[in-house]
Amino acid sequence: RKEVEQDPGPFNVPEGATVAFNCTYSNSASQSFFWYRQDCRKEPKLLMSVYSSGNEDGRFTAQLNRASQYISLLIRDSKLSDSATYLCVVSVRNDYKLSFGAGTTVTVRA
Amino acid sequence: NAGVTQTPKFQVLKTGQSMTLQCAQDMNHEYMSWYRQDPGMGLRLIHYSVGAGITDQGEVPNGYNVSRSTTEDFPLRLLSAAPSQTSVYFCASSYSLLAGNTGELFFGEGSRLTVL
Numbered sequence: 321r322k323e324v325e326q327d328p329g330p331f332n333v334p335e336g337a338t339v340a341f342n343c344t345y346s347n348s349a350s351q352s353f354f355w356y357r358q359d360c361r362k363e364p365k366l367l368m369s370v371y372s373s374g375n376e377d378g379r380f381t382a383q384l385n386r387a388s389q390y391i392s393l394l395i396r397d398s399k400l401s402d403s404a405t406y407l408c409v410v411s412v413r414n415d416y417k418l419s420f421g422a423g424t425t426v427t428v429r430a
Numbered sequence: 431n432a433g434v435t436q437t438p439k440f441q442v443l444k445t446g447q448s449m450t451l452q453c454a455q456d457m458n459h460e461y462m463s464w465y466r467q468d469p470g471m472g473l474r475l476i477h478y479s480v481g482a483g484i485t486d487q488g489e490v491p492n493g494y495n496v497s498r499s500t501t502e503d504f505p506l507r508l509l510s511a512a513p514s515q516t517s518v519y520f521c522a523s524s525y526s527l528l529a530g531n532t533g534e535l536f537f538g539e540g541s542r543l544t545v546l
Binding site for chain 2 (some may be wrong): 401
């Protein structure tokens with residue numbers, strides 16, 4: 321079983337729509353959670369960290385559900401520029417090894 | 431604002447050839463790492479280093495060597511290239527990955543390697 325699993329999508333949504341997707345992780349000792357964004361043929365870049373209480377950054381909202389071992393990302397008022405692959409990243413406390421999901425692709429159409 | 435610099439961006443090798451992917455960062459980061467990214471599999475850690483002179487294996491280390499003689503540089507060596515090593519390779523660095531920090535990794539632009 322993969323440590324981090326994501327629905328690959330693609331999620332095709334019109335501009336202005338809301339899109340949400342989850343990521344499940346298998347290691348119950350996981351302590352740190354992140355969403356990275358990767359544009360086509362580019363390097364990943366940190367989008368946001370995910371905190372226990374949930375957090376927002378503009379149109380992006382991240383949630384953590386420890387009981388069910390998943391994190392989620394919600395994008396409101398989608399823009400064309402939100403088209404990308406979103407990578408879920410998980411790490412265990414005091415471990416140098418981050419576990420990456422394979423990514424969820426979002427395509428926002430005009 | 432160089433950040434993390436990887437070279438070359440593209441490389442084609444024949445089976446059995448060796449080569450070195452270069453990675454340099456100018457952010458004085460202690461942690462550096464190499465990942466490979468293959469379709470449908472996510473990024474997988476090859477090797478990492480927590481400081482000059484210290485390296486360790488990641489998830490998929492076989493066929494690769496690393497060294498860390500300076501804080502800035504972390505080259506990845508393919509000893510005898512195989513078609514299974516065809517992939518996109520990313521070097522990444524961070525101030526620290528230990529508990530409680532942001533864990534932000536800064537990636538290079540990637541190196542696309544094809545082994546024939």
